[in-house]
Amino acid sequence: MRSGSLSLASTDYLQLGGGRAMGRYSTLLCAPIMGKSVDQMLNKIGTAKAGGADLVEVRLDYLNNFNPRQDIEILVKQSPLPTLFTYRPKWEGGEYEGDETKRWDALRLAMELGADYIDVELQVANEFLNSISGRKPENCSIIVSSHNYQHTPSVEDIANLVARIQATGADIVKFATTALDITDVARVFQITVHSQVPIIGLVMSERGLMSRLLCPKFGGYLTFGTIEAGMVSAPGQPTLKDLLDLYNLRQMGPDTKVFGIIGKPVGHSKSPILYNKAFKAVGFNGVFIPLLVDDVGKFFDVYSSPDFAGFSCTIPHKEDALRRCDEVDPVAKAIGAVNCIIRRPSDGKLIGYNTDYIGAITAIESGLRGSHSTNGSSGSPLAGKLFVVIGAGGAGKALAYGAKEKKARVVIANRTLDRAKELAELIGGEAISIAELENFHPENGMILANTTSIGMQPKVDETPIPKQALSSYSLVFDAVYTPKMTRLLREAEESGATIVSGLEMFIGQAYEQYERFTGLPAPKELFREIMTKNY
Numbered sequence: 001m002r003s004g005s006l007s008l009a010s011t012d013y014l015q016l017g018g019g020r021a022m023g024r025y026s027t028l029l030c031a032p033i034m035g036k037s038v039d040q041m042l043n044k045i046g047t048a049k050a051g052g053a054d055l056v057e058v059r060l061d062y063l064n065n066f067n068p069r070q071d072i073e074i075l076v077k078q079s080p081l082p083t084l085f086t087y088r089p090k091w092e093g094g095e096y097e098g099d100e101t102k103r104w105d106a107l108r109l110a111m112e113l114g115a116d117y118i119d120v121e122l123q124v125a126n127e128f129l130n131s132i133s134g135r136k137p138e139n140c141s142i143i144v145s146s147h148n149y150q151h152t153p154s155v156e157d158i159a160n161l162v163a164r165i166q167a168t169g170a171d172i173v174k175f176a177t178t179a180l181d182i183t184d185v186a187r188v189f190q191i192t193v194h195s196q197v198p199i200i201g202l203v204m205s206e207r208g209l210m211s212r213l214l215c216p217k218f219g220g221y222l223t224f225g226t227i228e229a230g231m232v233s234a235p236g237q238p239t240l241k242d243l244l245d246l247y248n249l250r251q252m253g254p255d256t257k258v259f260g261i262i263g264k265p266v267g268h269s270k271s272p273i274l275y276n277k278a279f280k281a282v283g284f285n286g287v288f289i290p291l292l293v294d295d296v297g298k299f300f301d302v303y304s305s306p307d308f309a310g311f312s313c314t315i316p317h318k319e320d321a322l323r324r325c326d327e328v329d330p331v332a333k334a335i336g337a338v339n340c341i342i343r344r345p346s347d348g349k350l351i352g353y354n355t356d357y358i359g360a361i362t363a364i365e366s367g368l369r370g371s372h373s374t375n376g377s378s379g380s381p382l383a384g385k386l387f388v389v390i391g392a393g394g395a396g397k398a399l400a401y402g403a404k405e406k407k408a409r410v411v412i413a414n415r416t417l418d419r420a421k422e423l424a425e426l427i428g429g430e431a432i433s434i435a436e437l438e439n440f441h442p443e444n445g446m447i448l449a450n451t452t453s454i455g456m457q458p459k460v461d462e463t464p465i466p467k468q469a470l471s472s473y474s475l476v477f478d479a480v481y482t483p484k485m486t487r488l489l490r491e492a493e494e495s496g497a498t499i500v501s502g503l504e505m506f507i508g509q510a511y512e513q514y515e516r517f518t519g520l521p522a523p524k525e526l527f528r529e530i531m532t533k534n535y
């Protein structure tokens with residue numbers, strides 16, 4: 001194994017720290033509860049139970065007018081879910097600023113009153129555990145935790161940290177670090193997957209999301225899911241609903257194959273909804289997650305195990321990803337961009353494909369023929385048409401290549417004129433600047449395809465071409481699919497053009513990716529149904 005790259009082993013715990021005997025261990029789903037009053041807390045605990053949480057973390061440091069004996073007793077007795085009590089001080093990233101004796105007294109009280117878990121910070125763990133020596137109830141587990149809000153240390157340093165936590169006599173080890181890059185998460189997985197003790201290893205921030213989503217695969221004892229989006233106790237926590245309904249957490253295990261979309265930004269992508277729902281419907285043991293990647297080469301170097309079985313690729317990485325693949329399909333090579341990468345099971349090599357081309361061109365041809373069906377006359381309705389592509393990135397290259405293949409005459413309009421010229425030369429077309437589009441109307445009945453991200457959420461008021469210039473086009477396609485109806489499409493429709501949404505391209509390109517990911521035929525009706533329901 002390369003140092004820093006990820007290798008795996010399955011994890012079994014037969015005995016948990018608190019004496020709870022379990023068979024094959026499965027990751028627990030914990031909802032952090034932050035309320036100003038006990039009533040608010042109980043209300044939120046009810047919501048967490050309805051949302052599918054296994055336990056709640058009661059954050060005592062958020063309570064106003066805290067009356068330890070009375071409040072803890074009510075919370076323990078009335079909580080419909082097992083409780084983990086945390087009283088986090090400011091010095092460890094929490095809200096509590098008072099004296100340590102009171103804080104420890106409250107934690108000891110929680111333990112005595114029947115809490116299932118209490119959380120104690122590593123910095124004070126030895127002293128605290130000495131103070132309860134011989135008094136800890138059988139059914140209460142002590143989590144000793146450490147939080148690093150700056151970065152994620154090396155594997156060696158994390159291993160040392162885990163050893164220090166274990167040495168305190170903790171029942172459960174917890175450490176949380178911060179991801180500056182998505183590859184930081186691999187070091188945490190390396191620790192959790194090999195751990196011989198129950199361990200919670202989480203990586204905070206958007207780039208650490210994978211650590212929270214893949215806990216059941218990499219041996220995490222517990223992961224946090226919030227009852228509402230944004231109601232987080234640490235940066236990057238997903239919702240309970242997303243963990244259960246979108247990422248199918250309960251179906252995930254050590255053998256689950258990981259797929260994901262590599263991009264920056266990546267949060268807008270509908271791919272996780274589409275693939276995860278389809279995987280679940282057909283019983284395929286895979287999960288599809290968003291991967292916020294800064295450096296594609298580094299990402300592939302670190303996540304090199306067969307568990308990371310395939311990737312979709314979006315802005316701005318499609319061209320770089322092509323250079324990082326071991327082999328590239330001839331069509332993707334001709335286009336100069338890949339949007340689908342498969343790890344070949346026989347030798348682990350990364351093979352790049354371009355499925356954007358088929359998805360987009362089929363959708364435009366169907367639009368010209370007046371239906372979404374892929375059947376039609378044998379010749380392409382694109383033959384001989386003047387086809388204007390706005391953009392010269394990954395999607396632009398795919399559209400330009402596809403249009404040329406279908407014997408259209410291609411014009412590329414791009415913000416960076418040199419890139420337009422380069423692409424025009426490659427496929428045999430013309431290049432203009434994006435500013436020239438306004439007065440570009442050499443003939444009527446042209447096709448326009450926007451392949452820039454202009455008009456994509458959140459900048460939905462933007463459009464790449466003034467409305468008055470749209471009257472020369474008979475069909476306008478927009479690769480942007482969030483929102484489904486972009487300003488460009490709205491204005492094109494008002495100008496009398498047929499419009500084709502990026503959603504059609506999205507569904508078309510996804511059919512082919514799904515078949516490459518799973519080796520199964522794509523459930524096409526299901527895809528359309530999922531995408532219709534999720535807009």
Ligand code: NAP
Pocket residue numbers: 314315316317318319356359390391392393394395396414415416419434451452453454456479480481502503505506507509
């Ligand atoms: P990319 O490789 O990064 O290319 C982006 C292109 O957009 C470049 O030509 C760039 O021009 C241009 N651009 C970006 N911001 C611009 C701005 N503010 N003004 C003018 N031009 C701008 O990205 P990509 O992978 O091709 O994706 C482009 C868009 O297509 C994204 O919105 C993506 O979501 C969408 N897409 C949709 C599907 C689908 O299935 N519907 C599939 C693929 C992509 P420069 O060369 O001057 O930088």
